[in-house]
Amino acid sequence: MASNSAVELAPPAAPAAISVWDRVADRASQGDYRPSLRQDLTWARMKTRHGQPNIMLADRPRKYLRLSSRDDQIAQLMDGSRRVSDLVVEYFRRFGSFGFRQVTDLVTLLRQAGFLTDPPRDIYKELGERLNPSPPVRERRWVEGSGLRMKFPVRGIDGLVTRYHDAVGRFVYTPVFLWSGALVASFGLLTFVRLLILGRDPFAPIAGSGLLAIVVLVIAYYFVIFVHESAHALTCKHYGRMVPKGGFMLYYLMPAFYVDVTDAWLEPWRHRIMIFWAGPFSGFILAGASALGASAFGTGLIGTVLFKLAVAAYLMNLLNMMPLLLWDGYWILEQWLEIPDLRQKALAFIKGPLWSRLWSRKRLTGRETFFAVFGLLSGGYSFGSIFLAYLYWRHRLGPIVSPLWLTPGLLGKVIAVGLVGAIGVPLGIRYGRRLWGYRTAVRNAPAAARKALFTIRMSDRLRLLEGLAFLKSLPQKSLERLAGSAKVREIPAGATVVRQGERGDEFFILAAGQAAVLVRDQSEDRIVGEMTVGDFFGERALLKSGVREGTVKAQTPLRLLVFQSKAFWNELVGPVAWESRVRGALEERERLRALPMFADTGSRQLDLLAVKLQVQNFAAGDVIVKQGDPGDAFYIVREGSLEVLVRKERSRRRVRTLKTGDFFGEIALLMDVPRIATVQGLDEGSVWRLERQDFRDLLGRYLDLEGQIAGVAASRLPHGHSMGGTN
Amino acid sequence: MQCWICASPANGTCRFCGRAVCREDAKTHPFVLEVYPSDGNLYGLAVEDALHCGVCKPRPEPVLMDFLAAPKAPKPRKSDK
Numbered sequence: 001m002a003s004n005s006a007v008e009l010a011p012p013a014a015p016a017a018i019s020v021w022d023r024v025a026d027r028a029s030q031g032d033y034r035p036s037l038r039q040d041l042t043w044a045r046m047k048t049r050h051g052q053p054n055i056m057l058a059d060r061p062r063k064y065l066r067l068s069s070r071d072d073q074i075a076q077l078m079d080g081s082r083r084v085s086d087l088v089v090e091y092f093r094r095f096g097s098f099g100f101r102q103v104t105d106l107v108t109l110l111r112q113a114g115f116l117t118d119p120p121r122d123i124y125k126e127l128g129e130r131l132n133p134s135p136p137v138r139e140r141r142w143v144e145g146s147g148l149r150m151k152f153p154v155r156g157i158d159g160l161v162t163r164y165h166d167a168v169g170r171f172v173y174t175p176v177f178l179w180s181g182a183l184v185a186s187f188g189l190l191t192f193v194r195l196l197i198l199g200r201d202p203f204a205p206i207a208g209s210g211l212l213a214i215v216v217l218v219i220a221y222y223f224v225i226f227v228h229e230s231a232h233a234l235t236c237k238h239y240g241r242m243v244p245k246g247g248f249m250l251y252y253l254m255p256a257f258y259v260d261v262t263d264a265w266l267e268p269w270r271h272r273i274m275i276f277w278a279g280p281f282s283g284f285i286l287a288g289a290s291a292l293g294a295s296a297f298g299t300g301l302i303g304t305v306l307f308k309l310a311v312a313a314y315l316m317n318l319l320n321m322m323p324l325l326l327w328d329g330y331w332i333l334e335q336w337l338e339i340p341d342l343r344q345k346a347l348a349f350i351k352g353p354l355w356s357r358l359w360s361r362k363r364l365t366g367r368e369t370f371f372a373v374f375g376l377l378s379g380g381y382s383f384g385s386i387f388l389a390y391l392y393w394r395h396r397l398g399p400i401v402s403p404l405w406l407t408p409g410l411l412g413k414v415i416a417v418g419l420v421g422a423i424g425v426p427l428g429i430r431y432g433r434r435l436w437g438y439r440t441a442v443r444n445a446p447a448a449a450r451k452a453l454f455t456i457r458m459s460d461r462l463r464l465l466e467g468l469a470f471l472k473s474l475p476q477k478s479l480e481r482l483a484g485s486a487k488v489r490e491i492p493a494g495a496t497v498v499r500q501g502e503r504g505d506e507f508f509i510l511a512a513g514q515a516a517v518l519v520r521d522q523s524e525d526r527i528v529g530e531m532t533v534g535d536f537f538g539e540r541a542l543l544k545s546g547v548r549e550g551t552v553k554a555q556t557p558l559r560l561l562v563f564q565s566k567a568f569w570n571e572l573v574g575p576v577a578w579e580s581r582v583r584g585a586l587e588e589r590e591r592l593r594a595l596p597m598f599a600d601t602g603s604r605q606l607d608l609l610a611v612k613l614q615v616q617n618f619a620a621g622d623v624i625v626k627q628g629d630p631g632d633a634f635y636i637v638r639e640g641s642l643e644v645l646v647r648k649e650r651s652r653r654r655v656r657t658l659k660t661g662d663f664f665g666e667i668a669l670l671m672d673v674p675r676i677a678t679v680q681g682l683d684e685g686s687v688w689r690l691e692r693q694d695f696r697d698l699l700g701r702y703l704d705l706e707g708q709i710a711g712v713a714a715s716r717l718p719h720g721h722s723m724g725g726t727n
Numbered sequence: 728m729q730c731w732i733c734a735s736p737a738n739g740t741c742r743f744c745g746r747a748v749c750r751e752d753a754k755t756h757p758f759v760l761e762v763y764p765s766d767g768n769l770y771g772l773a774v775e776d777a778l779h780c781g782v783c784k785p786r787p788e789p790v791l792m793d794f795l796a797a798p799k800a801p802k803p804r805k806s807d808k
Contacts, residue, residue, distance in 0.1 A: 019797065027790045122787035127757040131775045459733070459751075476734075 029695040035087075035107050036080030036117040044266035045072070047336050050150045056265050062243040063113050064265045070095060070635040071106050078110070080117070085696060089666055098609075101529070115616040151258065156249040161246075164230075165237040173238050181285040188288020191295045192310055200294070202311040206304055216305055220312040222257075224283055228317065229257045231282035235275045236261040273335050276328045283317030324381035346375030348494025356495075367525075458483055464561060465511050467534045470585035478578055481571040482563070483667060490556040498538060500551045505565040509536045515560035517602075518551040535604050541579050543586055585610065592688075595636070595661050612694040618642070618681035625665065633691045636663045640685010645678045657682065669695045731780055741780035754781040 044056040053069040067075060072096060074087055084107055091099040098177070110116050144151040169179055206212045233243045236259075246259035264275045290310035297303030321329035326343065334342045347369040357364060364372065373591050405416045461483035465471055471479065488511070491497055497502055500520055514532050518525040528550065531537065537552055542565050572579040589610045592598050598606060615638060618624060624635060627647055642658045655677065658664065665671055728737045730749035737747035742758050758777035762769055779785075 023794045024792075027792065029787055120788075123789065124757050124785060127759065127771075127773060128775065131757060131773055157754050463732075 009429060018592050029696055030084045031085045033107070034080050034083050035078040035110065037075055037078040037110065037115055038115055041115060042266060046268045049269050050338065054269070057115065058263075058266055059113070059115060060266075061242050061260070061263055063115075064262060065109065065113060065115070067106075070099070070102065074099075074103060074106060075110065078107075078116070079152070085669065089669055092666060097597045099600050100605050100609075101602055113232060140287045151249040152247050153245045153260075155245045157246050158242050158244055161233050161237050161243045165234050169234060169238055170465070172234065179675055181281070184292065185281075185284040185288040188291040188310070189284070189314075192287070192291035192314065195291065195295060195307065200299075201309055202308065204299075204304055204307075206301065213304075213308070217312060220305075220309040221316065223309070223573040224313045224316050225257050226285060227286055228283050228320070229259045231278040232261055232275060235278035237266050239264070239267050239271045240276070241267060242507060267336055269338070273332050279328050280317045280321050283313050283320070287313030287317065290598045318388065322381070323648070324378045343378055346371040346378060348375075350375035350379060352492055352495040384689070407501040453498050461486060461561060464511060464534060468509070468536065469607040470539075470589060471582060472585075474572075474578055474582065478572060482568065485567045485571050486561045486563050489560045489562050491554045493554050493557050495554050497552040497558065497560070498548045498550075500548050502548050504538055504541045504548055507536070507538045507542050507563045507565065507568065508552075509561040509563075510534065511559045511561050513554060513556045515558055516555050518553060519549070520551070529602050530555070532603075536601070536607075537603055539586060539603065540590070542568055543583070543590065591638070595659075597636070597663065609690075612697070613688040613690055615686050616689050617686045618684070620681050620683050622681045624679045624681070624687060625675045625677075627675050629675050631665055631667070631673055631675050634663065634665045634669050634688050634695070635679070636688040636690075637661060638686040638688050641682045642679050642685070642687075645680065646676070647678070647715065652678075731782060736805040739778045741783060742783050743779060743784035746780040746782055748778070752767045752781065754779040756785065781785075 016198075037130045038059070040059075042058045042060050044058070046054045046056070048054045053072075055069060055072045056064055057065045057075065058064045070091070072274060074091055076089060084103060087103045087107070088098065088100060091097075091103050107116075111118075111120050112121075139610065142152060144153055184436055203210075203213060203217075206216055233246065237242050241261070241263035243259055243261060243263070246257065249256050249258050261275055264272050267275070287310045290306045290313060294307035294310055297306060320327045321332075323329040323333045330343065334340070339345065349368065354364075354368075354372050354375070357368065401416045401419055405413055407413075458480070462479055465479050465483055471482075474482075486509075491513075497508065497515065498506075498517070510531055510533055510535060514530060516527050517529040517531060517537070519528045520526075531552070537550075538548065540547075541547070542563075569579055572582060589606055592606055592610055592613070593601075598609070601609065613636075615636075616624070618640065624642065625631065627645075637658050637660050639660055641660075644655050644658065644664070645652050646655050647653075658679070664679055665675070669690070728740075728747040729754055730737045731733065731746040732752040733749060735749045736749075739753060740747050740752045743756070755776035756779035758774045760772040760774060762771040764770075
């Protein structure tokens, strides 16, 4: 916005005497908070496969955040010298729009994540805890998770992995080794298939013992997992990243190993894929080498053992490459396609939107078709895997439990019941709960639907309506009529409420839940904002049969207050022209929305801003600001044109003309500086005026330095466990 | 007095800001009545559920008030003795 900067280049005036109460207001104002980013954080500025910026900020190995390139620029300014209000003005200067929400969300996120030098503190919460202490939670450092995904971490293994990498890395990560490995894997696979065709039995006894054969197969299986996880860890280390912990885990009560390679988020996408691929690749090399060895040693002891190792390695790594469960194959696919939460999105699509699209015979886009196919396959495979798990456990436990049960005496039966119970009870609880949930939901559906019609009490409806600044002038009775005319609609998580480009005549207020706003950008839906309780959308439909400017998708189950455009205006008809007042307020918002500087401003923020902006009319020759006067407000040209005049010695020179959408005086939002030019009307028109105090009040409403991270940060936190490399 | 939120008759005033609220709209919030040092520690008399309007936002962190410190008195010059 260099075009306007000429108006503001005066040196700051000597500070006027500030009262104690002004100082107290400054200290208590959230907008005057000066964020200071910690210096020990790690930045990684990368590109995605499609050339988009991919910026990560990390407090290794504790927390990783994904930032946009705008966030990146603003975060770098957080050195403790700038207030949040300075950052908003800087955002405006750099990007040409008022990023209230963007800046305040970023500050909130960084503070809650502990990335600022002053960690969040809540003395009232601490006081509440002291007055009413909650029962002590037993800290279990030796176990993480519970139930069917229980990990026993070994922390501080990074040094060990580094030494391991230093010892073998120089051989393993050479082109010769990698190509040789690929050849061994390929020839080994052919040999393995040949051995199977020739009738080699994977379950053949060893030294005449079937039990020994099973024991060898189990040992081989764990050896394969160990090699697999080592490969993930070594490759992560090869790219210079940390492997802070790893260990043993019980996944559905099956013993396994895992390593934590979350630090790989700081690597480019190619390296991330390589880290995921390293596990299966090492497995295929091991399997290939074992198959070649089994072929060379024949059916003797060594040959049989090697063949079992090959069987275990192929089985485990082929399963691992299956992209339908959250294993390596899935993460590779997700990284390649660059669709975060691919599985969740695909499953959400097949749960609801797919059927409504099919029902209305709408053509699916390419992406929707992919989601449909992937979601159906994933869902089917997940259910299938439960059945396979049942068969697996029956196969494993059957030979052990049956003889025990048939053994005379009570002890055998008790052991058999204990064995089945140890595995069956947790599984039963997990799936039983899920089934019970489905049953309850189906049974309660009609009652829930009936209840939903009346669940939003009149007082809550009124409170929601009172939160809308464009209805501020309405008397209580009109608000009550409006509140009564609204319908309640329940939307399941993942469903689309309105779709970009479609016409609509409904206006919505969010009464419960959380939704995402998506805008189509080069055939990709990009999340541009999130909405929570009290936010609203579709207000353009009140003015005309509005085309939806974005898609709104339910992130959690939503409860919406829905207003039909016609019914809405009917309730405002009366002796007083409330309708025209509300219509005027809405039209004012539409004018503001059309300005590029408010492109990043959400509906609710725009609503609040519209109330704070005062309209100041002018005629030709009227002076809006005068050179030398102290500045305390920012102006946007609403309509008409103005001229900027600079007086130098005795002459007065016009330096430029301002038209609708131009602005001047943004520095006055931050500090007292004398105006260095006079701005006066060239013809009849009006300007919007935003005063400094109103600007600070607006910031205070958005900044939530002590609030919870959840809503704000959801879209910025990379799914850490996804890089866990667990099996 | 009327409730700040719903304009019905108010039942009390917010301990933090003085806004009036009715029973339905009233919230509670911990409040420190008095803090005093003893045995090298700070002790306080506190209320767990003081009346809070839910509109004002008590800052959850101590705010530095260095500007309230009394200005340093000028050192007496030797010639003043």
